[in-house]
Amino acid sequence: MGESTDKEMDSELKDYKEAVEWINGLIPFGIRPGLERIELLLERLGNPHRRLKFIHVAGTNGKGSSCAFLSRTLLECGYSVGTFTSPYITKFTNRFQYNLEDIPEATLHELTNRIVPFVKEIADSELGSPTMFEVSTAIAILYFAEVCYPDVVVWETGLGGRMDVTNIVTPIISLITNIGTDHTDVLGDTIELIAKEKAGIIKPGVPVISCVGQPEAITVLKETAAKHTSTLYLLGEQFHFDRKQLGETLQKISFHGPFRDLDIDIAMLGEHQCKNAAGVMMVLEVLRQYMAFNLDDKEMLHGFQSTFWAGRLELVSEQPRILLDGAHNPEGAESLSRSIPEIYRYSKLNLMMGMLANKHHRAYLKHILPIVDTLILTEPDFRRKMDAQALFDLVVELRDSYGKTNLEIIVERDWRKALSLLESRTEREDLGVVTGTLYMISDVRATLLHQTDSEKGW
Numbered sequence: 236m237g238e239s240t241d242k243e244m245d246s247e248l249k250d251y252k253e254a255v256e257w258i259n260g261l262i263p264f265g266i267r268p269g270l271e272r273i274e275l276l277l278e279r280l281g282n283p284h285r286r287l288k289f290i291h292v293a294g295t296n297g298k299g300s301s302c303a304f305l306s307r308t309l310l311e312c313g314y315s316v317g318t319f320t321s322p323y324i325t326k327f328t329n330r331f332q333y334n335l336e337d338i339p340e341a342t343l344h345e346l347t348n349r350i351v352p353f354v355k356e357i358a359d360s361e362l363g364s365p366t367m368f369e370v371s372t373a374i375a376i377l378y379f380a381e382v383c384y385p386d387v388v389v390w391e392t393g394l395g396g397r398m399d400v401t402n403i404v405t406p407i408i409s410l411i412t413n414i415g416t417d418h419t420d421v422l423g424d425t426i427e428l429i430a431k432e433k434a435g436i437i438k439p440g441v442p443v444i445s446c447v448g449q450p451e452a453i454t455v456l457k458e459t460a461a462k463h464t465s466t467l468y469l470l471g472e473q474f475h476f477d478r479k480q481l482g483e484t485l486q487k488i489s490f491h492g493p494f495r496d497l498d499i500d501i502a503m504l505g506e507h508q509c510k511n512a513a514g515v516m517m518v519l520e521v522l523r524q525y526m527a528f529n530l531d532d533k534e535m536l537h538g539f540q541s542t543f544w545a546g547r548l549e550l551v552s553e554q555p556r557i558l559l560d561g562a563h564n565p566e567g568a569e570s571l572s573r574s575i576p577e578i579y580r581y582s583k584l585n586l587m588m589g590m591l592a593n594k595h596h597r598a599y600l601k602h603i604l605p606i607v608d609t610l611i612l613t614e615p616d617f618r619r620k621m622d623a624q625a626l627f628d629l630v631v632e633l634r635d636s637y638g639k640t641n642l643e644i645i646v647e648r649d650w651r652k653a654l655s656l657l658e659s660r661t662e663r664e665d666l667g668v669v670t671g672t673l674y675m676i677s678d679v680r681a682t683l684l685h686q687t688d689s690e691k692g693w
Contacts, residue, residue, distance in 0.1 A: 247348055251340035254347035255327050258374075261354075261367040268398035272357055272365045276373050277403060279353040283380030287317075288387045289404045290518065293396040293433045294412030296566050297446075297511045300503060300544045301412050304515040305389045308538030310334055312530045317385035319375040319401075321368070321393055324545045324677050325686060331375050333383040346377050368393050372400045397435020407526060409436050410518050411445040412511060414452045415566035430455035439463045442521050446470040446514040468493070468517050476513040478506065483578055485540075490516045494524055497532070500540045504548045505574035512539060546676045548574060551683045555661035556581075559680055561673040563590065565598035571670060572602040581666035587611040587657045589650055589675040590621040600633050603670075609643045609660060613653035615675035623648050654679055 248254045277284055290305060292298050299320055306318045315334055323329035328337035350373055358364035365373075372393075379388050390406065392399045414430050430452035437443050437459050445456055445467065453469065460467035468474060473493050480487040481504075488509045490497045501512050519535060522528035546561045548571075558579075562571040575584065586607045590596060604610075610630060612623045623646050634642050647653040654669070661667035669679050680686070 248344065248351065251344045254344045257351070258327075258347065258367055258370055261364060261370055264364050264366045266368065266394055267363075267366055268395065270398065270400065270403055272362050273369045273372060273400045273403050275357055275362065276350070276353055276365055276369065277376065279356075280350075280373065280377060284376045284404050286380050287376070287385075287404070289390040289406035290387060291390050291392070291401065291404065291406035291409045291436050292412065293392040293399075293409070293436045294446075295415035295429070295433075295564065296570070297412035297507060297514075298391050300508060300511045300542075300547055301410060301515050302389045302391050303544040304501075304503075304512055304539060304542050305410075305518065306332070306335060307542040308515065308519060308530075308535050309387060309389075311534045311538035311541070312528075313534070314386040314528075315384070317375075317379040317383065317388040319372070319379075319388065320391045321371070322673050322677075324673065324680060330371060331378050333378070333385060338378055342378065342382060343374065346374050346382075349377065350374060366400075369400050372403070392436065395429075395432035395435065397432045399435075402436055405438050406436075406441055408518055408521055409438070409441055409443040410514055411436070411443065411447060411456065412514060413566070414447045414449065415564060425451075427451045427455060431459075434459040437463050437465050440465060442466045442468065442525070444468045444514055444517045444521065446510050468521065470510065470513060470517075474513065474517045474520075476509060478509050481578065488512060492517055492520050494520055497536075499536060501542065502540055503542060503544065504578055505570055506577075507570040507574070508547075515539075546673060546680060548578070549680075551680060552658075552667075554663070555658055555665065555667055557658065557661065557667040557669065557683060559676055559683075560668065560670050561676045562599075562670050563672050565595050565602065568599045568602040568670075571668075572606050575666070575668065576606060579666050582662070582664040583608040584666050584668065585609040585611070585657055585661050586668045586670065587613060587650075587653050588626075588669075588671040589613045589615040589623075589653075590626065590671045591615070591617065591619045591674075592621045593619060596621065596626065596629055597633070600630060601637075604630070604634060604637045604639050604642065607639075607642065609645070611645045611647060611653050611656055613646075613650045613675075614648050615650060615672050616678060617672065617674040620672075650675055650678065651682070654682065 302320050306316045309316050318332040331338040354365050392401045426449050477489045487500050523530045546559050549559045562568050612626045614620045614623050627646050657667045
């Protein structure tokens with residue numbers, strides 16, 4: 236007994252920094268879809284997830300914004316809320332929030348030490364080591380179930396749905412924001428295959444809300460919901476919205492649902508955020524109507540209006556005007572290319588982008604190139620970065636087909652120098668945009684907002 240205790244003491248992580256380093260040290264184990272390791276890990280911890288109420292959120296884009304809307308509105312209505320999201324923009328602790336406040340570093344350190352022995356035990360079995368995301372998920376569940384006890388947990392999937400680690404839970408309601416072509420190497424290369432993975436979060440008898448639009452995705456959701464006897468509320472069928480007003484700081488929608496109609500003001504910009512807000516409103520309506528959630532209209536509407544999500548059409552500098560948006564796949568690029576000319580007035584649009592190597596760059600550029608005057612290609616500080624010169628070759632190949640023969644293209648591999656170039660070239664009447672992978676958005680944001688303790692990662 237004494238020997239075992241000594242061994243545990245030797246392996247104990249000394250502080251928050253060591254804890255995060257140990258968790259991130261599991262990244263080389265990759266993303267391994269499947270629930271065996273998380274099931275075993277949570278079993279060792281006494282299955283704490285069974286004591287919590289979850290709202291499970293999946294989708295290609297809009298998950299983070301929808302989680303932000305849900306967390307803020309429920310909090311405004313007097314509920315305590317746990318929120319688990321990824322990736323993070325500012326700091327590792329952003330993943331785990333209670334009432335929109337990050338987990339304390341000391342608590343993360345303590346919970347990580349509790350998990351270490353079980354992770355080592357599983358790593359020595361035929362299952363192999365739990366991944367970084369599996370360990371983060373277990374920490375989130377422990378934090379919510381044994382430290383802060385929220386009334387409800389807003390629970391974002393990491394990748395897909397069916398085999399995603401977060402699918403260990405049975406939620407009270409599910410939300411599938413939309414479906415697009417991202418992570419096709421893991422989820423499949425057709426909308427139908429990706430839809431089947433996302434629909435994997437639909438549980439027997441648990442209502443599901445969705446804003447998906449493609450006919451083949453809708454068919455998959457309807458079939459899956461029917462198989463599980465789950466009520467499906469679909470945008471365009473059971474609920475819809477009209478966009479009433481938009482500006483640089485606010486937009487208004489009229490929500491029309493099965494129970495009532497409501498006007499909603501939102502500070503998050505872009506048509507895609509109207510769709511996200513409508514999906515969240517439908518979730519809240521089901522909670523109010525069928526699950527006895529007491530949601531005061533005034534408080535709820537204030538929640539929508541005060542919701543903020545970093546790195547999504549976020550104006551971080553006024554002189555020069557620099558806008559950040561983590562559009563990193565074709566659907567995100569399409570939303571961005573529609574939103575910018577709709578919301579902002581400018582003479583020239585200067586855009587800096589850095590991407591990961593596993594994305595659909597051709598389809599992404601199809602949306603972005605038509606609106607850009609100067610394009611600065613750079614690289615994020617990340618192991619899977621896309622080579623800026625390869626991106627340049629692709630842009631040159633595509634620009635003629637979009638009538639952009641006069642497009643100025645600059646390659647600057649160092650993102651810091653690229654950012655300086657963007658700032659110096661963006662005149663008072665111009666707009667500078669930084670877009671692409673959230674890993675780069677995180678670094679750029681920390682630089683422009685002078686956040687010295689910024690971290691980044693998935």
